[in-house]
Amino acid sequence: MTAVHFAERLADACRSRGNSLCVGLDPRWDLLPAALRRKHGGGGLPGMAAAFEEFGLRVLEVVAPLVAVVKPQSAFFEACGPEGLAALQRVLRAARQKGLLTILDGKRNDIASTAAAYADAAFAGTPLEGRPQPVWDADALTVNPYLGRDAVEPFLASARRAGRGVFVLVRTSNPGAGQFQDLVCDGRPLYLHVADAVGAWAREGLGRCGLGDVGAVVGATHPAELAAVRRLLPEVVFLIPGYGAQGGTAADTAAGFRADGLGAVVSSSRGLTACFDPEDAVWEARVEAATRAAVDELRRLTPMGRLGNGPA
Amino acid sequence: MTAVHFAERLADACRSRGNSLCVGLDPRWDLLPAALRRKHGGGGLPGMAAAFEEFGLRVLEVVAPLVAVVKPQSAFFEACGPEGLAALQRVLRAARQKGLLTILDGKRNDIASTAAAYADAAFAGTPLEGRPQPVWDADALTVNPYLGRDAVEPFLASARRAGRGVFVLVRTSNPGAGQFQDLVCDGRPLYLHVADAVGAWAREGLGRCGLGDVGAVVGATHPAELAAVRRLLPEVVFLIPGYGAQGGTAADTAAGFRADGLGAVVSSSRGLTACFDPEDAVWEARVEAATRAAVDELRRLTPMGRLGNGPA
Numbered sequence A, B: 001m002t003a004v005h006f007a008e009r010l011a012d013a014c015r016s017r018g019n020s021l022c023v024g025l026d027p028r029w030d031l032l033p034a035a036l037r038r039k040h041g042g043g044g045l046p047g048m049a050a051a052f053e054e055f056g057l058r059v060l061e062v063v064a065p066l067v068a069v070v071k072p073q074s075a076f077f078e079a080c081g082p083e084g085l086a087a088l089q090r091v092l093r094a095a096r097q098k099g100l101l102t103i104l105d106g107k108r109n110d111i112a113s114t115a116a117a118y119a120d121a122a123f124a125g126t127p128l129e130g131r132p133q134p135v136w137d138a139d140a141l142t143v144n145p146y147l148g149r150d151a152v153e154p155f156l157a158s159a160r161r162a163g164r165g166v167f168v169l170v171r172t173s174n175p176g177a178g179q180f181q182d183l184v185c186d187g188r189p190l191y192l193h194v195a196d197a198v199g200a201w202a203r204e205g206l207g208r209c210g211l212g213d214v215g216a217v218v219g220a221t222h223p224a225e226l227a228a229v230r231r232l233l234p235e236v237v238f239l240i241p242g243y244g245a246q247g248g249t250a251a252d253t254a255a256g257f258r259a260d261g262l263g264a265v266v267s268s269s270r271g272l273t274a275c276f277d278p279e280d281a282v283w284e285a286r287v288e289a290a291t292r293a294a295v296d297e298l299r300r301l302t303p304m305g306r307l308g309n310g311p312a
Helices: A006-017 A034-040 A044-063 A074-078 A082-097 A112-122 A153-161 A190-203 A223-232 A250-256 A283-301 A303-307 B006-017 B034-040 B044-063 B074-078 B082-097 B112-122 B153-161 B190-203 B223-232 B250-256 B283-301 B303-307
Strands: A021-025 A069-072 A101-108 A126-128 A131-133 A140-143 A165-171 A214-218 A238-240 A264-268 B021-025 B069-072 B101-108 B126-128 B131-133 B140-143 B165-171 B214-218 B238-240 B264-268
Touching: A006 A069, A006 A101, A006 A165, A006 A303, A021 A044, A021 A283, A034 A044, A044 A069, A044 A074, A044 A082, A044 A283, A044 B126, A044 B131, A069 A082, A069 A264, A074 A082, A074 A101, A074 B112, A082 A101, A082 B082, A101 A112, A112 A126, A112 A140, A112 A153, A112 B074, A126 B044, A131 B044, A140 A153, A153 A165, A165 A190, A165 A223, A190 A214, A190 A223, A214 A223, A223 A238, A223 A250, A238 A250, A250 A264, A250 A283, A283 A303, B006 B069, B006 B101, B006 B165, B006 B303, B021 B044, B021 B283, B034 B044, B044 B069, B044 B074, B044 B082, B044 B283, B069 B082, B069 B264, B074 B082, B074 B101, B082 B101, B101 B112, B112 B126, B112 B140, B112 B153, B140 B153, B153 B165, B165 B190, B165 B223, B190 B214, B190 B223, B214 B223, B223 B238, B223 B250, B238 B250, B250 B264, B250 B283, B283 B303
Parallel strands: A021 A069, A021 A264, A069 A101, A101 A140, A140 A165, A165 A214, A214 A238, A238 A264, B021 B069, B021 B264, B069 B101, B101 B140, B140 B165, B165 B214, B214 B238, B238 B264
Antiparallel strands: A126 A131, B126 B131
16 A cells, blocks of 8 residues: 555545634533533443533534644643543544544654654554554644754654645744743754755655645744745645634734645634533634634635635 | 652652662564563554563563662654554553652653643653542652753652652764754853753752752763763763664663662663563563663662662
């Protein structure tokens, strides 16, 4: 089997939906619909995991017809212990079965065979006596670059064998991101040095759309930096968090796109999946309305509108 | 309950054993004793998890009388899926019950409430309706600093509430570590800027031994950098990986210690727990001999020898 290039799969999915909005699945107990908390409360961490799973599956039902990409946050599932990770597996599987691309937001990093262990688990599966055993089976994984090439290349090698992708943290969306990322080295901030490396990795193998399978995480909350990285990296797909609850606007993300509307995935979590009053019985309608509104706004204010019309 | 400061707990444990060698638990299927592979093979990932658990528990039996600290590598347990994380929980619990301090090597990083979710799971437990539910219950966690203060402070706040510690990656042991960590910013390499931040966090709260609860990961494979960071950070505990299989020698780690023998934890994984022929039926005796030899060597060639005599 020859795996289809990650950037091609992503581009096809975004064109088919007419957008590249990514729904972040960051389940937090205190922000869940109250009915779900009542149903699963008192069950300790396994109950919390069951609530996160039910919430995730119901969000997928709502958003799968509307968007191409979902991004579960590993931390919240891990916080429930082993049962949470079983829930994460089932949420990821359900997303795939609905034709969604999945970005596992784990920000993993380590070296050599340890990085390969994370990567194989994320992508084609953990090798056991020569046969890969699927674990998370995600389409992409977020990766932290601080350890250097040894911490990225094993992820990349594993991703490429399976037509998957890696998103490397470049300039993140948090208020303290600049503490190290903006330090000036040889006349340029650190994050541009990381961007250089990401560009070199991406150019090792481009899809037909001209984009690579190594992406960059660049926050919506820093539009000037976003524009700078886009100029430097025409071949790189950006994962842009920080749209919505973190304060980045749709217009702030515009500089992250390629002119044809490809090249950027804009992610929102709380703004889509915690947009309702917990006591609101029709919370799924609120999630649907918020997702449709975000798509409309991004299509109007960014090149995303050039992706085609998507579903009616 | 007032939690005892992490650095005090670590110092007491190291003094009681007469050393600060840390046994890394990095189980890899291909390096396990063949008898364990035969026993659990054919069981897919749950079998792999069971083999990792049995291996970890048997290593703990051997090393608990000899050392103060063990460091399970999260990646290899995660690679088995949810059953692997249940195995990790049981290995961590067994280590605690044997009086060992545990460093969970997860290199986690994220921002705000996401970082707090990782941290609470690592330390006192995930809060659920106001009550913490234990998940990993480790004594310390490795953390990646690239995201800046937002990615470290939630870990630190959670650790401090429970008398736990955080080890921040500063200068890692891998060949490509320098790609970003050695970039010169304002006349000094990036890793010294990270070290500055670690020092400031550590000085927020020192134990009676004069050491903080925020440590630094500095590889044994870079002795000059290790000495530079030690001069800069007299109050910081170092976690020094890379001793043994990665090529760092005992003498290379000497510069990481405080003169009284505190302040450094030296970690070895494959050199201790994959030191045998897989077909060797008495592999535990090999692990014991390798651990004793490492302790002897470190006590002879570094200030670790000043910690007292430990057990006979």
